[in-house]
Amino acid sequence: MTSMSQVYSAAESALTCDDASFRAIADILRRETGINLPADNSSLVVSRLIKQLRRLKLSTFAEYVRWIEQSAHQDDRAIMISSLTTNTTHFYREGYHFDFFVRDTLPKLKKMAGQGTRIRLWSAGCSSGEEVYSLAATLLHHWPEVALADVRILATDISADALNTAKEASYPREKLESVPEDVRALMLRDADPADAMVTMPDAVRALVSVRYLNFIEPWPTRGPFQAILCRNVAIYMDDAVQEHIFTGLVDQLAPQGVLFIGHSERLPPKLAEKMTLVDRTTFRRT
Ligand SMILES: C[S@@+](CC[C@H](N)C(=O)[O-])C[C@H]1O[C@@H](n2cnc3c(N)ncnc32)[C@H](O)[C@@H]1O
Structure with a gap:
C-alpha cells in the first residue's frame, strides 16, 4: 500500500526549479546578502527550499517566488535566505x-x-x-x-x-x-x-x-x-x-x-x- 507521504515525496522528488524562478531567487539572495549562486545550482535551491514549499503548501517554485516577493511575507523571505546560506563549520577549523x-x-x-x-x-x-x-x-x-x-x-x-x-x-x-x-x-x-x-x-x-x-x-x-x-x-x-x-x-x-x-x-x-x-x-x- 502506498502512503500519502510516499505519494507526496514522489511528487517532490520530481519538483524542479524553473529558470525564471531560479534567477529570481538568486537575484534576491545576491541583493540581500551578496551571496552569488552559481547558475547551475538549481538542485541546491530545490533541496534547501523544498521544506518551505511544503510548509507553505505551494506546489511550484513560481508560486513560491510570488509568495516571498510580497512585502507581507518578509519572515518567509528571511527563512529563505537563512536556508540558502552555507553554514558548514567545525571546532578548530584551520587550526x-x-x-x-x-x-x-x-x-x-x-x-x-x-x-x-x-x-x-x-x-x-x-x-x-x-x-x-x-x-x-x-x-x-x-x-x-x-x-x-x-x-x-x-x-x-x-x-x-x-x-x-x-x-x-x-x-x-x-x-x-x-x-x-x-x-x-x-x-x-x-x-x-x-x-x-x-x-x-x-x-x-x-x-x-x-x-x-x-x-x-x-x-x-x-x-x-x-x-x-x-x-x-x-x-x-x-x-x-x-x-x-x-x-x-x-x-x-x-x-x-x-x-x-x-x-x-x-x-x-x-x-x-x-x-x-x-x-x-x-x-x-x-
Ligand atoms: C561556511 S560558514 C563559515 C563559518 C566559519 N567562519 C568557518 O570558517 O567555519 C559562512 C557563514 O557566512 C554567513 N554569511 C553569508 N553571507 C553573509 C552576509 N552577507 N553577512 C554576514 N554573514 C554572512 C553564512 O550565514 C554562514 O554562516
Whole structure:
C-alpha cells in the first residue's frame, strides 16, 4: 500500500526549479546578502527550499517566488535566505590560525590589556558558533585571568538558525573531538560525562556576544578590533562584494591588528599596501 507521504515525496522528488524562478531567487539572495549562486545550482535551491514549499503548501517554485516577493511575507523571505546560506563549520577549523593566535597575538593582547587597552576580537560570519567558542576557550585556557581585563569577542552572522545555535552554545559531544586536548578539557569542565550535548562553560560564554550582522547592510560594530576571523564567508561572494567586506574589516582593525581569512580566499590587491602576510592566510595591518 502506498502512503500519502510516499505519494507526496514522489511528487517532490520530481519538483524542479524553473529558470525564471531560479534567477529570481538568486537575484534576491545576491541583493540581500551578496551571496552569488552559481547558475547551475538549481538542485541546491530545490533541496534547501523544498521544506518551505511544503510548509507553505505551494506546489511550484513560481508560486513560491510570488509568495516571498510580497512585502507581507518578509519572515518567509528571511527563512529563505537563512536556508540558502552555507553554514558548514567545525571546532578548530584551520587550526593553524589558533596556533598563530596563541603564539603571536595573545602575548601582545595581554600586554596591551595590562596597559588598560580595550581588547575586541570578532568572528565575522560565525555560523553556529564553533569558531568563536574555539577562540574564546583558547583565550581562556592560555589567559585564565582574562575576565579581569576588558576583553570581548563579537560573533556575527545573518543566518537566524545558525545564530540561535551559537547563542545556545550547546553541541554534540563528538563535535569537540577536533579540539586540542587541553582546550577540550576546559570546554568539558562543567559537562556531565553522561550528557550527549555539551554546553560551553559560563566563563567561555561570558566572553562572547552573538549578534545579527549582514555585511551588505551598515555595520553597527564598535571597533577597533585587535583580531578578526572572517573565514570561508567571502568565497560565496563575487569580487565586488569580497572587496566591500575585506575593505570594511581592514578599516575596523586596530594598528597591527590581525585578519584571518579562509584557506581558499584571497585579499583584494588594493589592500596589499595596508596588509602584510604574516602566516598562512593571516595578515597584519601595517
Ligand atoms: C561556511 S560558514 C563559515 C563559518 C566559519 N567562519 C568557518 O570558517 O567555519 C559562512 C557563514 O557566512 C554567513 N554569511 C553569508 N553571507 C553573509 C552576509 N552577507 N553577512 C554576514 N554573514 C554572512 C553564512 O550565514 C554562514 O554562516
